[in-house]
Amino acid sequence: MTVLVLTRQLLDGPADLVVHELNRRGVPVHRADPAEFPRRMKLAARIGPGQADWAGGWRGQYRDLRFDDVTAVYYRRPGPVEVDPALTGEDAAWARAEARAGFTGLVQSLRCPWVNHPRQNIIADSKPRALAAAARSGLRIPSTLITNDPGEARDFISSLPGRLAVYKPIAPQSPIGVRGARATVWTSPPLTADELTDEISCTAHLFQEWIAKQFEVRLTAVGNRLFAGGIHAHSDEARIDFRRDYRALTYTVCSVPEAVARGVRSLMSVFNLRYAAMDFLVGPQGEWHFVDLNPNGQFGFIPELAQPITRSLVDLLEGESV
Incomplete structure (x- = not known):
């Protein structure tokens, strides 16, 4: 072999x-x-x-x-x-x-066997598809709007319980040109309806309810095995998007609630994935909100989980049932 x-x-x-x-x-x-x-x-x-x-x-x-x-x-x-x-x-x-x-x-x-076949990755690597599939799989998702209508965006934010939303890019890893260089768009700071401009009409925008999270979770699924790492932010930038400031993060291994585990396994089945990295926000009452699916996401940055995930991936590649 x-x-x-x-x-x-x-x-x-x-x-x-x-x-x-x-x-x-x-x-x-x-x-x-x-x-x-x-x-x-x-x-x-x-x-x-x-x-x-x-x-x-x-x-x-x-x-x-x-x-x-x-x-x-x-x-x-x-x-x-x-x-x-x-x-x-x-x-x-x-x-x-x-x-x-x-x-x-x-x-x-x-x-x-592929981990994963590129055609499965392409299908799963879509925020609109992933959010809909996650909701159908029983996972809790934040209220989300995709629009190019400034009025709809303002009405959406005004209707939210906290009247705050964040902007996120829709396309996977979508870099943009900034003064001749390439830059990546991160999750925005919380926005109010009054802060939006009519430039929203230029293209599609994704606005999502601001969750006052306790911490984030990177959940890595390898077959039926689930590995969850709590990501705790200790700077203002990291609290908005942990990718902004890796130096301000600490990690803990955490257990996955049974309802979330069922939803994750259902979502994996929907997209026919053998591996995926998913991001969750843990809210004030301990509720898990699904926000992202990356079928080819990183896993090595949480030290305690790097080796268990690696061993499970290799088990899968060797043909074992995991």
Whole structure:
């Protein structure tokens, strides 16, 4: 058996942890970045009458892979395809599209367990879909509005119990251009209706009820196993969005309420996911509010949970029922 790990070769902590655990167990592992194709990787695969699968594989700079050796795939964060720099303009765009379609089409046709298959990630990595599916799965969600109508946005915030809402980007990891550089939009500070401008009409905006949380929870699901880490913020910025100030955070391992566990497992089933990271806000009365689903989210930043999650992921890749 060979576990194929598809991700960048550098700076991917979760993939590093999984590869290390696979090596520790003596499980053959092949780490590859699709960005290496076509410049540093030679690919050849055939299919014809009487064949149910593509036969072949690739030759890399240091290691080769045969498709029929692959028994599981761990899909993390591959880099973008790089083509010959001599190609420019439309030629480069065409070559890049063909390389991406050829490589990903062949790899995604492998009939083996994926954690997760990219098509499942794409479907699940949508805030509107995730919030609706979470509500249908029995999870509590905050009141949420998506609109480009300034009047609707003001009416929505005015109708909330605390008359406060936050703005969140809708697209996953949506960076924007700021003075020629790239920046990421975080959750906004709490907003009142009077603070909104008519510029809301420019595009879709997501406004969500402000929850006066005690703390946040990063819940990581691996198969049926659930790992919950409380994230406690100790700065004003971190209390709005913990990603703003990691230095002001402390972590605790916490138990998952049974109703939340049922809802999470139902949500995993809806999207056919084997792995997911979910974010919850724990309100003043201890109630858990689901706010986000990331089917390919990080897990290594909560130290006490890094190894248990890694071991469960490798159990899954080895074919164990988890």
